[in-house]
Amino acid sequence: MTLDPHDWGAVHATARRMVYDMLHWQETVRERAPWQPVPQDVKDRLDEPVPHAGLPLDEVYDAFVRDILPYPTGNVHPRFWGWVMGTGSPTGMLAEMLAAGMNAHLAGYDQSASLIEKKVLSWLTELMGFPETASGVLVSGGTAANLNGLLAARVAKAGWNIREEGLHAGPPLVVYGSSETHSWARKACETMGMGRKAFNAIAVDTEYRLDLAACRSAILTDIASGLRPIAIIGNAGTVNTAAVDDLNGIRTLADEFGLWFHVDGAFGSMAAWSASRDLVAGQELADSIAFDLHKWGYMPYEVGVVLTRDSEAQLAAFQPVAGTAAYLQSSQKGISADTTYFADRGLQLSRGFRALKVWMSMKEQGADRIGHAIQDNIDQAHYLGRRVEATAALELLAPVSMNIVCFRYAPEGVPEARLNLLNQAILTELQVRGIAVPSQTVLANRFAIRVCISNHRTELDDLDALVDAVLEIGAELAAGQDLP
Ligand SMILES: Cc1ncc(COP(=O)(O)O)c(C=O)c1O
Structure with a gap:
């Protein structure tokens, strides 16, 4: 009983679709939100019993395209700066396929x-x-x-x-x-x-x-x-x-x-x-x-x-x-x-x-090009740090030494006691509205929006968009009654 396909031609055809689709997905990543939650109907569909009988590969692949591919962590996206996640690359993706093929x-x-x-x-x-x-x-x-x-x-x-x-x-x-x-x-x-x-x-x-x-x-x-x-x-x-x-x-x-x-x-x-x-x-x-x-x-x-x-x-x-x-x-x-x-x-x-x-x-x-991308990220972090420092309603919470920027929305008039919850809510909105994915930390008891740039797709405009969104969402939430 071999697990090899009995119709290699069909596998070739599906494989060509897979490679084309994944490269296209990476190429167009900027057009989508960095992250979106997995809808309940998708969760329900994925919660399947053991598949005792197999399906044709193209049907399995269709399920991947419909239910899995649209809901990643988002770290391939130019505006993903959460935790310390890497972006990957098309070359890396293809190499993974070749390595798995050689097994x-x-x-x-x-x-x-x-x-x-x-x-x-x-x-x-x-x-x-x-x-x-x-x-x-x-x-x-x-x-x-x-x-x-x-x-x-x-x-x-x-x-x-x-x-x-x-x-x-x-x-x-x-x-x-x-x-x-x-x-x-x-x-x-x-x-x-x-x-x-x-x-x-x-x-x-x-x-x-x-x-x-x-x-x-x-x-x-x-x-x-x-x-x-x-x-x-x-x-x-x-x-x-x-x-x-x-x-x-x-x-x-x-x-x-x-x-x-x-x-x-x-x-x-x-x-x-x-x-x-x-x-x-x-x-x-x-x-x-x-x-x-x-x-x-x-x-x-x-x-x-x-x-x-x-x-x-x-x-x-x-x-x-x-x-x-x-x-x-x-x-x-x-x-x-x-x-x-x-x-x-x-x-x-x-x-x-x-x-x-x-x-x-x-x-x-080339190691030098990877090194340039790393340097770009360091320069971008300093750029964001300077933008934060130059913006009255924002506060830098730690010196920018490499590629991480920790800051918060802290406009005049909002009491210190509200700032942690307010910034937590801003962070959630940034993620849920599909704008950007920073993560969080707490520095000296102050909740920080933490932007870690280990992303070769990020451009300065992305960081400007982040600053604008934090100011806009911050003002909106600070004016609302929902936060204590
Ligand atoms: C400084 C540092 N050390 C260790 C780790 C753990 O690495 P990994 O998640 O690859 O196990 C991380 C992960 O973010 C990290 O930032």
């Missing part, structure tokens, strides 16, 4: 796909200023990449054979990072069995950067209490405001105590590809760095990267120690010949061909 298995093996992953990792190593001897692996995203870095840190710095003996064979381990560090850090500490408390959140300065002196005294206090510090996380672009910690300073502090220095550069480290590379100076000194090409590399989901300065340290964390399982043994010749074995660099054994979209995007777009 390569990337644990390792003597195959072209492994050579491509190895090659893109060497390009990325060079672009991030890491030594060529560094080791890396492509993973699902920032959370996985950061976890990979901390797992290597834990094995390198625990001081006992933690893989063999487990956590209970030594004192509690501690990891430091600023209070602005993304929630992955606590999740990673939980996942590693160290408990959320193992993440020691250190205060930040007025620009939301790690307070190095506070970190130093926390390390001393923890050592005196019998805990074992293992790593400091430096942020190259925090999720709230894109603040960059003093990465050189963290390297020095980590060295003083013999700690691992991990950089979370999920999006921000990509600034190294742009003319603003100095913003993230020092990240190249890290023991490990995590970043996402699906964010500011504009590649389709999912693809994150972790690079580890000392390749042995990465292997030490993941390579089987008690002898490789018989069914995974490598050989001198043949498909299992001793090549790069990516499965020894991370948690996954079965791995897909993520590297193809990286390779195709970098070859077709």
Whole structure:
């Protein structure tokens, strides 16, 4: 019983429609709203029982066009600036199709796909200023990449054979990072069995950067209490405001105590590809760095990267120690010949061909053009910041350091106590009316409309439209009776 089509001609015809439609959909993305809710009748239609009997592919595709395609998150749209989502690209989309067609298995093996992953990792190593001897692996995203870095840190710095003996064979381990560090850090500490408390959140300065002196005294206090510090996380672009910690300073502090220095550069480290590379100076000194090409590399989901300065340290964390399982043994010749074995660099054994979209995007777009798009986004964020500052009814809530602008509508006459609800309502209206999709954060108890520009389709006019809409909706809502 094969699952191949019995009518290949019909599949060819549907496939041509699919490719044409998706490219057209991307080409015309600006003509649609960034986001719209999924209507109830569509939700009902999608809530189907298990399809025991199959349908012709073109009927399945019609259902996709009718019920799925019109209701995405919207991050492909030029006016989507929520969270830190990337735009993707037509090239990335086509590469995904080709990779799925090949359906390569990337644990390792003597195959072209492994050579491509190895090659893109060497390009990325060079672009991030890491030594060529560094080791890396492509993973699902920032959370996985950061976890990979901390797992290597834990094995390198625990001081006992933690893989063999487990956590209970030594004192509690501690990891430091600023209070602005993304929630992955606590999740990673939980996942590693160290408990959320193992993440020691250190205060930040007025620009939301790690307070190095506070970190130093926390390390001393923890050592005196019998805990074992293992790593400091430096942020190259925090999720709230894109603040960059003093990465050189963290390297020095980590060295003083013999700690691992991990950089979370999920999006921000990509600034190294742009003319603003100095913003993230020092990240190249890290023991490990995590970043996402699906964010500011504009590649389709999912693809994150972790690079580890000392390749042995990465292997030490993941390579089987008690002898490789018989069914995974490598050989001198043949498909299992001793090549790069990516499965020894991370948690996954079965791995897909993520590297193809990286390779195709970098070859077709060129690293410099991607870097220009990143620089455009940085310039756009500063432009929006200046527009906010020049507009009396708007207030900038954090300095613009990279590609994030946090602001609120705060006209004279509206009491402080109303501003949080008012701005929350403005944000909702921006999304629901299909104007733009910023997201939110809270800074010093003030609700902020948060615009994170990791979008190669955004133009300055889009940001002007946002400012106009915030002023208009703000005035409308402030005058209304609906808010307390
Ligand atoms: C600074 C930072 N670190 C880590 C992450 C987590 O990355 P991912 O969502 O790819 O797991 C994000 C996500 O936005 C982030 O902004």
